[in-house]
């Protein structure tokens with residue numbers, strides 16, 4: 001019998017790619033998602049990619065009765081927890097919604113898991129927990145801070161998980177700190193589908209190249225970086241997805257709490273990203289230099305050695321792969 005994994009937020013960007021990776025690795029997958037930022041059609045598209053699909057349950061992780069019924073009906077061995085809100089700017093406008101959904105939803109989920117005796121969880125954290133790092137590359141032991149409510153929810157949930165582990169070492173917990181996930185599945189059947197005007201660089205670039213947006217604003221060219229624009233560690237979402245399978249494998253072999261960065265270890269500037277997108281896809285990305293975006297940091301990239309060593313995992317896809325797969329998805 002294949003083991004069953006519950007994926008919360010599994011119709012979303014990272015959750016859908018991770019569901020594919022889990023199915024490919026031989027797991028059974030149950031997706032629970034309230035569709036607040038995704039659509040149910042993703043399930044059929046996952047099925048097309050994998051020749052078998054996840055079981056889909058539309059619902060909210062804050063609904064304890066629903067979660068309890070899932071754990072009693074299915075032999076779930078572990079949870080991969082993506083469900084949550086993720087827009088930094090929106091979190092500043094609507095902090096209560098962010099705490100309610102991200103922290104409240106996680107608390108409900110962890111409690112139901114505890115009651116059901118399912119104590120293995122992989123949690124989506126973020127490089128945002130490092131705030132503005134004093135040094136680079138960023139290792140997992142760097143000081144943590146939050147500069148907005150979204151980041152604060154990630155820190156709170158990380159702390160809740162640490163407390164849970166301290167209280168009961170039967171828990172097996174992976175706190176995965178993602179850097180900047182981009183790209184799409186190479187089939188172009190699933191990808192990132194931001195509602196409204198994108199906040200993030202890669203979807204803004206691809207929508208501009210497609211003519212949906214007139215031009216990209218490059219937020220600042222006066223940072224202390226070689227070309228003056230912000231530097232980030234962009235990771236292909238398919239590599240990120242395989243990091244989750246590696247984390248689950250690790251937790252099945254080791255009973256402990258694991259905290260790792262998932263990135264490539266390479267820093268890429270905004271102008272480098274635009275140039276690579278244009279050259280890889282033979283297209284134009286009209287842009288202008290605008291003022292800095294409030295809250296942005298100059299440079300951020302991961303030290304990935306812990307993930308490489310413990311999980312025997314590393315990102316293999318190049319910046320060109322990220323640009324090509326994003327463009328293919330944009331055009332599909």
Ligand code: NAD
Nearest residue numbers: 009012013014033034035036037038060061083084124126
């Ligand atoms: P996403 O919005 O595409 O996916 C999240 C999914 O969760 C959506 O399908 C949404 O409908 C669902 N959801 C939200 N609240 C829910 C609830 N209460 N109950 C059930 N479903 C709910 O976002 P994503 O980019 O795939 O991010 C997934 C996770 O990874 C999030 O927790 C996010 O904070 C984290 N993360 C994302 C990034 C990034 O840049 N995309 C970086 C670091 C961490």
Ligand code: WQD
Nearest residue numbers: 088126128199200201202204217218219230231232270296
């Ligand atoms: C990348 C670079 C911008 C848009 C955010 C969240 C973080 C994490 C990942 C969830 C920066 C520049 C962007 C644009 C631009 N999410 N940019 N013009 O800010 O590194 O991280 O997503 O956990 O928490 O904060 O990603 O893609 O928004 O920006 O010039 O229209 O692109 O200034 O240098 P960021 P991003």
